[in-house]
Amino acid sequence: MSPRRRYDRGVTTRAESAAATRRALLTSAAELLDEGGLEAVTLRAVGARAGVTRGAPYRHFPDKESLLIAVGTQAWERLGERTRTLRADPELSAAGKLRGALTALIGVGRTQPHLYKVMFSNPPGDPAALARAAEPTQTEFLAIVADLVGERDARRYAALLIGSASGIAGMEVSGQLPHEKWGGVSAEELVDILVGMVAGEHRPA
Amino acid sequence: MSPRRRYDRGVTTRAESAAATRRALLTSAAELLDEGGLEAVTLRAVGARAGVTRGAPYRHFPDKESLLIAVGTQAWERLGERTRTLRADPELSAAGKLRGALTALIGVGRTQPHLYKVMFSNPPGDPAALARAAEPTQTEFLAIVADLVGERDARRYAALLIGSASGIAGMEVSGQLPHEKWGGVSAEELVDILVGMVAGEHRPA
DNA sequence: GTGAAGAGATGACAACGTCATCCGAAATTC
DNA sequence: GAATTTCGGATGACGTTGTCATCTCTTCAC
Numbered sequence: 001m002s003p004r005r006r007y008d009r010g011v012t013t014r015a016e017s018a019a020a021t022r023r024a025l026l027t028s029a030a031e032l033l034d035e036g037g038l039e040a041v042t043l044r045a046v047g048a049r050a051g052v053t054r055g056a057p058y059r060h061f062p063d064k065e066s067l068l069i070a071v072g073t074q075a076w077e078r079l080g081e082r083t084r085t086l087r088a089d090p091e092l093s094a095a096g097k098l099r100g101a102l103t104a105l106i107g108v109g110r111t112q113p114h115l116y117k118v119m120f121s122n123p124p125g126d127p128a129a130l131a132r133a134a135e136p137t138q139t140e141f142l143a144i145v146a147d148l149v150g151e152r153d154a155r156r157y158a159a160l161l162i163g164s165a166s167g168i169a170g171m172e173v174s175g176q177l178p179h180e181k182w183g184g185v186s187a188e189e190l191v192d193i194l195v196g197m198v199a200g201e202h203r204p205a
Numbered sequence: 206m207s208p209r210r211r212y213d214r215g216v217t218t219r220a221e222s223a224a225a226t227r228r229a230l231l232t233s234a235a236e237l238l239d240e241g242g243l244e245a246v247t248l249r250a251v252g253a254r255a256g257v258t259r260g261a262p263y264r265h266f267p268d269k270e271s272l273l274i275a276v277g278t279q280a281w282e283r284l285g286e287r288t289r290t291l292r293a294d295p296e297l298s299a300a301g302k303l304r305g306a307l308t309a310l311i312g313v314g315r316t317q318p319h320l321y322k323v324m325f326s327n328p329p330g331d332p333a334a335l336a337r338a339a340e341p342t343q344t345e346f347l348a349i350v351a352d353l354v355g356e357r358d359a360r361r362y363a364a365l366l367i368g369s370a371s372g373i374a375g376m377e378v379s380g381q382l383p384h385e386k387w388g389g390v391s392a393e394e395l396v397d398i399l400v401g402m403v404a405g406e407h408r409p410a
Numbered sequence: 411g412t413g414a415a416g417a418g419a420t421g422a423c424a425a426c427g428t429c430a431t432c433c434g435a436a437a438t439t440c
Numbered sequence: 441g442a443a444t445t446t447c448g449g450a451t452g453a454c455g456t457t458g459t460c461a462t463c464t465c466t467t468c469a470c
Contacts, residue, residue, distance in 0.1 A: 014436050018448060039329050042426065052449065055428085059448050064427065113327075120379055122318075124244050131381045139386070155388035160373070160395045163382070167372015168365070174325055176336045177368070181344070183360035190365045197402045219467050223417065247457065260459085261418055269458065412470090419464075426457080431450100438445070 022060045024050035030071050030115065037114045041068065065123045072118040073133035079104060080137035087144050094148040095199050099191065101141055102165040106187045109169035116173055120166065138162060149202045157198055164194055227265045229255035235276050235320065242319045246273065270328045277323040278338035284309060285342035292349050299353040300404050304396065306346055307370040311392045314374035321378055325371065343367060354407045362403055369399055 028049035032040045043064050044054040061067040086092065086100045109116040123129055141162055146154035165187075171177045172187045233254035237245045248269050249259040266272040291297065291305045314321040328334055346367055351359035370392075376382045377392045 012436095014446090014448075017436095021448080037329055043428090044426075053451075054426090055451075056449050058428075117327075120375060122322075122379055124242055128380050131379055134381060135386075138381070142386070155386070156390055156395070156398065159376075159382060159387045159390050160369075160398055163373035163376045163392075163395060164365075164369030164399070165372065167370065167375060168368035170325060170372055170375060171364075171368045174327055174336055175333050176339060176343070177364060181340075181347070181360070182364045185361055185364050187368075190361070190368060193361065193365055194369070197406065201402065201405075217467095219415095219417075222467095226417080248459090249457075257417090258419055259457090260420075263459075264417055413468105414470100415466105415468075417464105417466085420462085421460105422462100423460085424458095427455095429452105429454085431452085433448105433450075435448090436446085438443100440441100440443085 018059075021050065021052060021056070025052075025057055025060055025067065026070060026074065029067055030074070033071065033114045033118065034112055038118070043067075063125075065125050068118055068121075069123055069126065069129045069133070071115070072121065072130050075108065075112075075115050075119050076130070076133045076137050079108065080140055083137055083140040083144070087140060094144065095195055097144045098148055098161070098199075099195050101144055102161065102191045102195070103188060105162075105165055106169040106172070106191065109173045110187070113173040116169065120170070148199060153202075161194065161198065165191055223264070226255065226257060226261070230257075230262055230265055230272065231275060231279065234272055235279070238273075238276065238319045238323065239317055243323070248272075268330070270330050273323060273326075274328055274331065274334045274338070276320070277326065277335050280313065280317075280320055280324050281335070281338045281342050284313065285345055288342055288345040288349070292345060299349065300400055302349045303353055303366070304400050306349055307366065307396045307400070308393060310367075310370055311374040311377070311396065314378045315392070318378040321374065325375070353404060358407075366399065366403065370396055 025046055028046045029041055032042075032045055032049065041064075043057050046067070047054050047056050050056075057064075057067060061070065082104050083101045086097045086104070089097065092100065108119070119130060119134070121130055138158070142154060142158045145158040145161060149157050168177070168187045168190050177185065177187065230251055233251045234246055237247075237250055237254065246269075248262050251272070252259050252261055255261075262269075262272060266275065287309050288306045291302045291309070294302065297305065313324070324335060324339070326335060343363070347359055347363045350363040350366060354362050373382070373392045373395050382390065382392065
């Protein structure tokens, strides 16, 4: 089998080729995570899907953990962009923006549960890595909450809302919500109640 | 080194000895989890701490996953007992019981973060195992909520409260709460706000 | 006592993360 | 434009881990 020429996946320069490989590793890892969960993400499998061998990832990430952190960070960035877009939408009310942002978070949990878990994980080597990655997104969120309840209570309620939503989504991910015992409530319904309560406490005095 | 006689750890009968070994494996795993996180829980280490060799655990658990599930299940059972005790306490108001139960959950997150994560994990081989283990405890919880908000809304609010509390505790575990940006709010404060809102919505009409 | 049963020890294997080393093409230098 | 450096990727190897097959030896049933 003719060894496909290196530095040659449609791009010519070495730097570009390396960047392409890095991206391929990242998306390969994300795909494997989605399809088979954390246990399916092995450096060998990631490398194979990206078209390289097991040792190649070490040219782009110091170790496996760093690769997973990068995947989770990317997810937080996407969520941050989505939240920023919502905040900038002039058509939406403050409560609407809030609902949208929380729904987006829940959506990740529903459509990509394994990724969702990584986003809230604590890698042994750098337990705060994902927390750092989440910060910009949470700041965006904080701004939305401030618009709804005012600067004074914003921090408190933002922490409450994002914590609650992540927990509710987490329970759905864990399969603890859709039980009939709980009346088949969906995560969205619960968030609606929550937003309603928070907004209710801050109705025009 | 004289090989310590088997079936002889202070007990005589084989059945009792086996049961003792099983308990030792369980507590060894829990200790290792507390001390060094999931990565520290290896069957070899668990066996060594329990005084047996790497293969012995397979006489008591089909695989490593089952051992971890057992550890998490035990934690849910303890939390369930604590919740039951709270519910039966005639000194406490409904809101007080609720606060106590949620605080107990948060306490696990704070004092045993790794165990907490296991309690909400989804083992690849049996993703719903911990959800099943959590059920009795949640039922207990549901009863407390029903006392506070009435049967009609109990399910909804119970799901809301347990989801929110678990998420808030989860954020604290992940190190996403104690940031100064969020005003240094504690998980307990957030739960207080939450309970206040729920109870507030159901004040005597 | 004799046989069956089962807990534990031991050896082995495959898969994994990781490292040291080697290879070769691209970038850089003169 | 030739020599040299740089560096992404391939390859071989090692230690650790989960797991299984096998063996040993104590306890239980009869």
